[in-house]
Amino acid sequence: MIIVFKPHATDRQIDDVKKQIRHLGYEPRVIRGVEQTVIGAVGDELSHRSLEILRSIPYVENVVPIQKRYKLASREYHPEDTVVCIGEFSIGGGAFQVIAGPCAVEGADQFRRAARDLASVGVHILRASVFKPRTSPYDFQGLAEAGLEIVAAVKEEFGVAVTIEVVAPAHVESVAKVADILQIGARNCQNYHLLEIAAGAGKPVLLKRGMATTVEEWISAAEYLLVHGCKDVVLCERGIRTFENSTRSTLDISSVAVAKRETHLPVIVDPSHAAGFHALVLPLARAGVAVGADGLLIEAHPNPVAALSDGPQQLASHAFGEVMAELRPLVELSGKTLV
Ligand code: PEP
Ligand code: MN
Numbered sequence: 001m002i003i004v005f006k007p008h009a010t011d012r013q014i015d016d017v018k019k020q021i022r023h024l025g026y027e028p029r030v031i032r033g034v035e036q037t038v039i040g041a042v043g044d045e046l047s048h049r050s051l052e053i054l055r056s057i058p059y060v061e062n063v064v065p066i067q068k069r070y071k072l073a074s075r076e077y078h079p080e081d082t083v084v085c086i087g088e089f090s091i092g093g094g095a096f097q098v099i100a101g102p103c104a105v106e107g108a109d110q111f112r113r114a115a116r117d118l119a120s121v122g123v124h125i126l127r128a129s130v131f132k133p134r135t136s137p138y139d140f141q142g143l144a145e146a147g148l149e150i151v152a153a154v155k156e157e158f159g160v161a162v163t164i165e166v167v168a169p170a171h172v173e174s175v176a177k178v179a180d181i182l183q184i185g186a187r188n189c190q191n192y193h194l195l196e197i198a199a200g201a202g203k204p205v206l207l208k209r210g211m212a213t214t215v216e217e218w219i220s221a222a223e224y225l226l227v228h229g230c231k232d233v234v235l236c237e238r239g240i241r242t243f244e245n246s247t248r249s250t251l252d253i254s255s256v257a258v259a260k261r262e263t264h265l266p267v268i269v270d271p272s273h274a275a276g277f278h279a280l281v282l283p284l285a286r287a288g289v290a291v292g293a294d295g296l297l298i299e300a301h302p303n304p305v306a307a308l309s310d311g312p313q314q315l316a317s318h319a320f321g322e323v324m325a326e327l328r329p330l331v332e333l334s335g336k337t338l339v
């Protein structure tokens with residue numbers, strides 16, 4: 001970290017700060033300018049307490065961190081792309097997955113029809129959430145544990161893998177028995193206790209970006225998963241809150257490029273929750289492919305008009321073959337393989 005003094009700090013003030021820096025485990029190196037003095041504090045910022053506390057000293061103007069707040073997630077620490085294997089299906093390192101399925105599991109018939117439609121056109125990983133974080137407590141909340149039995153039966157029948165959202169630590173154990181991927185939704189991106197518990201379940205975790213989290217905060221949330229023992233983390237950009245209201249959220253395409261550069265983790269795009277409207281899903285999906293995403297997460301329902309949640313943004317699962325056919329050449333063009 002760099003500690004910048006206000007102009008004309010006295011020798012005594014500088015010595016006092018040097019003492020505090022040593023006390024916090026860093027080695028101070030003083031650089032005296034004509035008006036201002038700075039101290040470079042040498043030491044590992046991740047294993048020592050932050051020196052930002054020194055900002056509270058009246059004659060200190062600023063404290064500037066040099067190291068990033070994440071390490072395990074960073075590409076500097078791990079230069080090669082991480083490939084997350086979901087059974088025989090992989091995400092990252094050139095393997096592109098289109099994960100699709102209804103917003104929520106609504107019943108055996110609905111989920112089975114979606115699975116049949118999607119598996120028949122080459123979708124290997126299904127959305128299969130049974131706990132739905134809804135804005136209104138009066139809206140459909142998901143089938144909860146009862147839905148897990150439906151998902152388990154459909155997995156068996158069609159040989160697919162599933163991603164299931166966990167919204168509370170208490171659900172992690174039961175969901176992990178059926179899920180191939182635990183999904184952390186946008187609303188829980190910074191629910192650190194849930195991240196810790198999910199990381200300990202021994203399953204890959206798909207971490208959505210919170211709708212008001214910076215890319216750095218999102219990557220730091222991934223760092224929680226990595227620190228707590230989950231090596232297989234997939235990041236998912238799903239749109240952020242902005243002043244724009246013609247879409248449900250604003251798909252932050254640049255975050256995908258930043259996350260791919262900053263981390264070694266696979267990054268996928270959810271065009272459905274960003275768009276909020278079916279006709280915009282494919283254009284945003286194309287943008288995701290073009291910016292270098294390793295996959296997509298798309299909502300598809302056998303009968304969107306009857307959906308119990310997010311109907312307007314769901315694509316018809318029986319027409320999903322057209323979506324796959326449209327995406328395949330774009331994925332190839334981006335140098336990846338739609339597996
Ligand atoms: C979802 O993918 O089911 C979902 C609830 O999305 P988000 O967490 O991105 O809002
Ligand atoms: Mn949804």
